[in-house]
Amino acid sequence: xxxxxxxxxxxxxxxxxxxxxxxxxxxxxxxxxxxxxxxxxxxxxxxxxxxxxxxxxxxxxxxxxxxxxxxxxxxxxxxxxxxxxxxxxxxxxxxxxxxxxxxxxxxxxxxxxxxxxxxxxxxxxxxxxxxxxxxxxxxxxxxxxxxxxxxxxxxxxxxxxxxxxxxxxxxxxxxxxxxxxxxxxxxxxxxxx
Numbered sequence: 001x002x003x004x005x006x007x008x009x010x011x012x013x014x015x016x017x018x019x020x021x022x023x024x025x026x027x028x029x030x031x032x033x034x035x036x037x038x039x040x041x042x043x044x045x046x047x048x049x050x051x052x053x054x055x056x057x058x059x060x061x062x063x064x065x066x067x068x069x070x071x072x073x074x075x076x077x078x079x080x081x082x083x084x085x086x087x088x089x090x091x092x093x094x095x096x097x098x099x100x101x102x103x104x105x106x107x108x109x110x111x112x113x114x115x116x117x118x119x120x121x122x123x124x125x126x127x128x129x130x131x132x133x134x135x136x137x138x139x140x141x142x143x144x145x146x147x148x149x150x151x152x153x154x155x156x157x158x159x160x161x162x163x164x165x166x167x168x169x170x171x172x173x174x175x176x177x178x179x180x181x182x183x184x185x186x187x188x189x190x191x192x193x
Contacts, residue, residue: 004054004124011047012135014040019142051128058124059186067121078177078189080115084108085176086169093161103143109136 018024018040028036087108090097101107113133116125182188 001054001058001124001127003050004058004128007047007050007052007054008128008131009047010043011051012131014043014047016135016138019139021146021148055124055128064123065121066123066126069119069121073118074189075191077115077119080111080118081176082173083169084112084115085172086165087111089165089168089172090162093158093165095157095159095161095165097162097165099157103140106136106140106143109133110140 024036031039085108086097087101087104090101090104098104109132113129113136116129117133120126120129177190
C-alpha cells in the first residue's frame with residue numbers, strides 16, 4: 001500500500017503544484033521552462049508507474065474491504081464511463097463538446113473517479129479514485145480562479161471534431177468494456193462476462 005500512496009503523492013502532487021501559480025513561476029524562473037517540463041514529466045511518469053505497481057501489489061496481497069457496493073452501482077459505473085473517453089478526446093478535437101465543458105479532461109477524471117468510487121468499496125480503490133477526484137475538483141476550482149493569461153489561443157471549433165470525439169469515445173469505451181479492462185486490470189465489467 002505504501003508504494004501506491006507514494007505514487008499518488010508524486011503524481012497528484014506534481015499535478016497539484018501547477019495550481020500554485022507563484023511558486024510554479026518561481027521554479028520555472030529558477031530552472032527554466034524546459035527544466036520545469038522535464039522535471040514535471042519525470043515526476044509524473046514515476047508517480048504513475050508507482051500507482052500501477054502499488055495497486056497491483058495491493059490487489060495481490062488481498063483487498064481491504066471497507067464496504068460492499070450494491071450490484072446496481074457496477075451497472076451505473078459502466079453507464080457513467082460512456083462519456084469519459086469522448087471527454088478525454090475532446091481537448092485534442094476542438095468543438096462544441098470542448099467549449100461546453102470548458103475543461104473536458106478534468107470532467108472525464110471526475111466522472112471516472114466517481115464511477116469507480118461507487119462500484120469499488122476497497123481501501124486501495126477509495127484512496128486511488130478518491131485522490132484523483134479530490135485533485136480534479138481542486139484543479140477545476142483553481143482554473144476558475146486563475147488570473148494569469150492562457151499561453152495558447154483557443155483553436156477554432158469544428159463540428160466534425162465532435163463527431164470524431166463521440167465516435168472515438170464510444171469505440172474506446174467498447175474496447176475497454178469488452179477487452180481492455182479485463183486484460184489490463186483483471187476485472188470483467190460487462191455483466192455476465
